[in-house]
Amino acid sequence: MMLHGFRSSKQDYTFGSWKVTAAKNHIMKSKDIERKMSARWLWSSRGRVRNLVSSTVHCSERLADELNMPSLPEMLFGDNVLRIQHTDRYGIEFNAIDALKRVNNMEDTVKVACAQEWQDGRADSEHSKEVLRPFDWTFTTDYRGTLLGEELQMKVTKTEDRIDIEKLKAREHIMFFEEVLLFEDELHDHGVSMISVKIRVMPSSFFLLQRFFLRVDGVLIKINDTRLYYEDGKNYMLREFSTRENTIAELKNIPAAFYTDPNEIAQHLTLRVTECEKLEFPVMQYESSVSEVIQ
Numbered sequence: 001m002m003l004h005g006f007r008s009s010k011q012d013y014t015f016g017s018w019k020v021t022a023a024k025n026h027i028m029k030s031k032d033i034e035r036k037m038s039a040r041w042l043w044s045s046r047g048r049v050r051n052l053v054s055s056t057v058h059c060s061e062r063l064a065d066e067l068n069m070p071s072l073p074e075m076l077f078g079d080n081v082l083r084i085q086h087t088d089r090y091g092i093e094f095n096a097i098d099a100l101k102r103v104n105n106m107e108d109t110v111k112v113a114c115a116q117e118w119q120d121g122r123a124d125s126e127h128s129k130e131v132l133r134p135f136d137w138t139f140t141t142d143y144r145g146t147l148l149g150e151e152l153q154m155k156v157t158k159t160e161d162r163i164d165i166e167k168l169k170a171r172e173h174i175m176f177f178e179e180v181l182l183f184e185d186e187l188h189d190h191g192v193s194m195i196s197v198k199i200r201v202m203p204s205s206f207f208l209l210q211r212f213f214l215r216v217d218g219v220l221i222k223i224n225d226t227r228l229y230y231e232d233g234k235n236y237m238l239r240e241f242s243t244r245e246n247t248i249a250e251l252k253n254i255p256a257a258f259y260t261d262p263n264e265i266a267q268h269l270t271l272r273v274t275e276c277e278k279l280e281f282p283v284m285q286y287e288s289s290v291s292e293v294i295q
Contacts, residue, residue, distance in 0.1 A: 008026060
């Protein structure tokens with residue numbers, strides 16, 4: 001389990017024409033009775049903030065209904081966000097609510113004995129239904145971020161290009177780093193399901209990694225990674241999505257201590273899916289060099 005502090009924070013970092021925002025707020029537990037609904041941005045036709053909507057409600061119940069899910073993760077950071085936005089208002093962000101929208105809310109994809117025990121443990125929660133219908137109780141999501149902008153938005157196209165991992169290994173000064181947790185659930189003490197996103201900004205580029213990590217004890221381990229890379233002077237970002245997964249039986253020769261460490265176990269999981277995309281900027285001109293900004 002990650003350590004969950006309760007100190008709110010918001011950091012902004014400017015990289016050329018881009019602004020990176022990392023906002024972290026209090027944990028929103030599913031058992032909370034009442035608190036203010038997560039602030040929602042309403043965008044005008046220019047993509048500017050028009051106003052802020054906030055109302056005092058039973059937030060867990062409202063969100064569960066909105067997402068058409070009988071339950072929510074135990075630890076939900078509904079106000080946390082990592083956003084990369086251009087001065088022309090287009091960009092991409094990563095948030096918990098949109099990540100949950102990619103969860104299969106109609107089918108139990110991991111059918112094991114502990115799934116029923118997990119649902120029984122949630123039966124008395126304030127947002128549960130009279131009968132808990134099947135849904136993916138592991139909260140597995142293939143979320144890859146939310147594109148920002150109305151008049152202007154990045155165009156997503158398939159590509160054979162790949163993120164140059166070797167270039168990322170080069171020693172380069174890290175000017176900004178932040179990690180944001182979106183949600184986590186301990187699956188009624190049968191493992192863990194969690195998603196977090198982190199970014200590092202260097203003088204010539206920035207690199208983002210969002211990782212969904214699932215461990216169902218005695219059953220399987222799965223990792224969905226979304227990597228995002230932008231190099232100064234390019235008119236696009238590269239986005240790579242991958243899925244790695246194995247059953248615990250297939251990992252019998254791997255030390256069990258690795259099972260709880262996503263960074264360690266990721267090296268031993270079988271790559272099942274890889275998809276690469278370009279996020280092309282709407283204005284087809286090269287970004288001005290950030291070297292002038294950081295001198």
